[in-house]
Amino acid sequence: MSHLTPPLARLQQPLIIEAGRTERHYWHDLWRYRELLGFLAWRDIKVRYKQAALGAAWAIVQPAVQTLLLTFVFGKLAKMPGGDVPYPLLVLAGLLPWQLFAGAFSGAGSSLVSNAHLISKVYFPRLIVPLSAVVVALIDMLILLAIALPACAFSGITPTWRLLLLPLFTLGTMLVALGAGLWITALTVKYRDFRFIAPFILQIGMFVTPVGYRTDFLPNWRDWLALNPLTSMVEGFRWCLLGGRTEFYAQGLCVSLAITTLLLLGGLWYFRTTERRFADVI
């Protein structure tokens, strides 16, 4: 059927393969392979809970336990002030972007190595692999969000117009995660050491990101914490979800966006320069 009609590709300009020449088709190819992105994410989600008795419930159990743990450590033991917000909700709102970041970051880090059989056998823009890790993390976060919203309403926090800005902060978190994820992905292909370094980064990140505490009660530390691009995202999530009961630090957001841009552009650049050799070193 379709072989009788002149195929589209023939009408397009020829494909030229040359050293250092992959650049031109790249973004076009990325768009062409957008369905593969969906399929890879779908595969990872589907496979992940396939033989687990609790299935997708794990996406909720884990953060629930973490919420209790952080509430206990920061709220009860360290006696950090929670303001007029129930401490568990404060933690839960912080965990949402953190889980998104952590999931995407660790997923991206291992993604190329665990898809090595694809990398060495088929062509597609390699960027799709870490991108699909980000998509998977996003879906996990949405499941968690579906729990968090009723939990907020139940505690008497009515949704406000601020909730409409949540997608922006979600996007921001995804960009931070992608930026960091691209670095870790490309570095892991070359140096497997980063498989050990990545969990370490996440452990430290959990504490330098205000997941378990509020920054507006820590004026001395606020500017330092703002250097972590995730800080603003966590604050943004809280501000949206908790209806403005926490303060939002606008200057911090500017710093965060600048750092995110650098991280992302740098990550893209590094990923693209090393990508050509992935199949040779993987």
Added chain:
Amino acid sequence: MSDAIIKVEGLGKRYTLHHQARSGLLRDRIAGLFHNTFQRTKTAAATEEEFWALRDVNFTVNPGDVVGIIGRNGAGKSTLLKILSRITEPTTGRITINGRVASLLEVGTGFHGELSGRENIFLNGAILGMTRAEIKKKFDEIVAFSEVEKFLDTPVKHYSSGMYVRLAFAVAAHLEPEILIVDEVLAVGDQEFQKKCLGKMHEVASGQGRTVLFVSHNTSALLNVCDTGILLEQGRLSAQGDIKTIVNSYLETGLQRTQVFSASADRPHITTLEVDADALAAGDLIVNVGFRSPCPIVPVVGIVLSTDKGQPISGCNGRMIGSAWRPPAATEGVVKARLSPLLLHSGVYFISIWLSDPATDYDERRNALQFTFVSKNFYPQCPSIDEIGAADFAWKWE
């Protein structure tokens, strides 16, 4: 249509081999840094070696050509395919491709054991570059070709290896690119399935007029499917042309056409066995058997031709023909046996020989020499020798 669909110019691919210590580990990188800064020794350089997997390769492929790529292990076939399918980048040179490429370097790339057959069809299709709409359109055809309808919703980890391969090939076979690159995938599956694959490739090539690049060690498959061929030797293109010529020159590069035997000198024995390569290429079999004896004998030589499975095809010896040919007695010499034309299908054959005089047997060498014969008769859809026999008698049809 005269425009080349693939044009390869000056293609080269260099790999750098790191010997022992210099691996990709960060530790070694850091150690190397210190090493170079403080010691300035040459050890680092000495452990690196450049290796050209491909060097200065030029060829063009016309639309609709079915090209066989052939060469020994390590000749650069896989590297060439990887570059053509954009998995890795060339070091030098340039390739111009006018069309959509789909490459099949492995059957079932990206199959996931936990997913069902149905899910894997979609996943695998997407990985090979099909859109969801295309896969949906072809879904029924793919399922029919694979013959696994009943197990579509079973995770493929429970499939038998045959079912797995069938499903995987079915997806790949329904790609519709202008250029299809296939690597050795036919090495899997049972005989019947291999035939089905070859048939499908045939259909793709001749029926739909697509361009196919096909790598295989299986010379009879190559002869069946391809019209032209490319021979690679140690990373260089050593010949391009008609597939029969290419397969012949490939076989000539590697096969030993001569066997030398050592035996005690106190009794008559066979010294050499040789198949005339030029005659074989021309379609004749000429076997030269050398002998030596302590005392003059009237040499009687027996020859048996058999298939690569050991099934005898035809044999003859000097005793059986009696006085038709009786050479003079000698202490050494060469007996020449000729079969012209050699009425066999293309394939691999063995020669067994023995030596005697009119009364006593002296020496015997079973399956002493293996040779590959490429018949002048070219049958595009020839069944295998195991089915129709090795003999290619001249059938007349009315």
